[in-house]
Structure formats: structure tokens, C-alpha cells
Amino acid sequence: MAAASPANTQAADPAGPLRRAPSQRRSRERVERILAVATGLIAAQGSDALRMAEVAAKAGISIGSLYQYFPDKAAIIRTLAERINAEGRACIEEGLRDVRDAAGLRDAFGRLVDTYYGLFLAEPVMRDIWSGLQADKGLREIDLEDSRINGRVLAEVLARIDPGADRAGQFTRAFLVMQLGETTMRLAISVGREEGDALVETYKRMALRELAPE
Incomplete structure (x- = not known):
């Protein structure tokens, strides 16, 4: 088994703890980008320091868009x-x-x-x-x-x-x-x-x- 990054591993349940399950390709890509950014931030500074505003900024989306998918950082962490x-x-x-x-x-x-x-x-x-x-x-x-x-x-x-x-x-x-x-x-x-x-x-x-x- 390859040691894949958590952000790139397909979950058994695509929705998981997501607030809104992505149905369109663009939405799925956005979720993957959010998770990739969160993975990088956690690797660099730990989950305690993870901030939703920073995730949104680095993912290139508004904080409102982020909350449409993940209600809080705990939901991001549980998805990972x-x-x-x-x-x-x-x-x-x-x-x-x-x-x-x-x-x-x-x-x-x-x-x-x-x-x-x-x-x-x-x-x-x-x-x-x-x-x-x-x-x-x-x-x-x-x-x-x-x-x-x-x-x-x-x-x-x-x-x-x-x-x-x-x-x-x-x-x-x-x-x-x-x-x-x-x-x-x-x-x-x-x-x-x-x-x-x-x-x-x-x-x-x-x-x-x-x-x-x-």
C-alpha cells in the first residue's frame, strides 16, 4: 500500500462529515483543494493552530464558501x-x-x-x-x-x-x-x-x- 496523502485518498463515504456533499465536479475539486490546504497547514503547524480563515484564504475561496462544506475545523479534521x-x-x-x-x-x-x-x-x-x-x-x-x-x-x-x-x-x-x-x-x-x-x-x-x- 502506498502512503498516500490523506487529502488525496478517496473516502468510503464521499460526504463524510461534510455539511454539503459535493455533487458537481467543480464542487468536488473545491473540497479537494480545501482538504489539500488543510493537510499542508496541519503538517506545518498542527491541527490546534488550524484556522478556517487561513484555510479559505489559501484555498482561494471565501470563508462563506468554506462554511458551506465544512461547518468548523473539526469537520475538516474528521474528513481527513x-x-x-x-x-x-x-x-x-x-x-x-x-x-x-x-x-x-x-x-x-x-x-x-x-x-x-x-x-x-x-x-x-x-x-x-x-x-x-x-x-x-x-x-x-x-x-x-x-x-x-x-x-x-x-x-x-x-x-x-x-x-x-x-x-x-x-x-x-x-x-x-x-x-x-x-x-x-x-x-x-x-x-x-x-x-x-x-x-x-x-x-x-x-x-x-x-x-x-x-
Whole structure:
């Protein structure tokens, strides 16, 4: 999976938290320009410093036009968060699609964790958005739903590997592993790199002992 910019990743829901879903090409292009500007500003100075007036000015639109699409900066940030999640889901689905046994799951899951950690390290916007997760109820809901979706994907893999196992139990394990993965990434990027690397490696070992013990 390529580490695409959040502003250029297609969201699963084109409307997302937008006030008005763009239906015409010109409107869609305007929304993309707004998100590209916001991405650049967040990367440069953080989401706390993001100002709607500055976004509008740099996007070349009036503040009124900006508010037609995004009621506040939280809506912009949540749209970017949903796009980041859409990219992550595509990565997970692709990485697990051909897994048919425990050995394949161990290999694929380990690579996915490494890829996701690399994205967190490489994308300042991604780090900034998720660092504010606990302070934003909307972001917490997006994060929880994303973990459920990814948990269902992982649970399907577990069902292929062990079709006789309890499906509800498989989903519970998969959901928890995915949610803990998100938490681990946020913790890893909040500490020094050496400690962060160790945390991610420990998470992988713990998760795989639960999902695909050798």
C-alpha cells in the first residue's frame, strides 16, 4: 500500500462529515483543494493552530464558501481522519485477502503492523490527528467504527483458518486486537523511537500469540 496523502485518498463515504456533499465536479475539486490546504497547514503547524480563515484564504475561496462544506475545523479534521482510515482498511483487506492458514496470518499480520507503523511515523498529519483522539468525541467514534470494520475483516480470516470455531468469539478477539493496535501506534509515536519500536514489536508478538499461536 502506498502512503498516500490523506487529502488525496478517496473516502468510503464521499460526504463524510461534510455539511454539503459535493455533487458537481467543480464542487468536488473545491473540497479537494480545501482538504489539500488543510493537510499542508496541519503538517506545518498542527491541527490546534488550524484556522478556517487561513484555510479559505489559501484555498482561494471565501470563508462563506468554506462554511458551506465544512461547518468548523473539526469537520475538516474528521474528513481527513476518515480518509486515513479508508486507506488503512484497503491495506488490511489487501494484506489479508489471500491468507488461508496460521503461518500465512503470522506473516501477513506482521507486515501489516510494520506498514501501519511506518505510516504513523511518516505522516505528520496522521500523527497529529490521532494524538487528539481522546479530546474529540467524533474522532473516537470514527476510531471505534474503524476498529469494528477491520475486526470483521480479521475475523473472516480466522474463520477461514478455523471454520469450526465460535464466530462470535473470533470477532471479539479480532476487534480487540485491531483496537489495541490503534492504541499501540498512538503510544509508540508519543515516546522515543527506540521505545516505540519495542512497543510495536511487543504488540505484534502478543497479538499473534492470540490469533495464530505456533
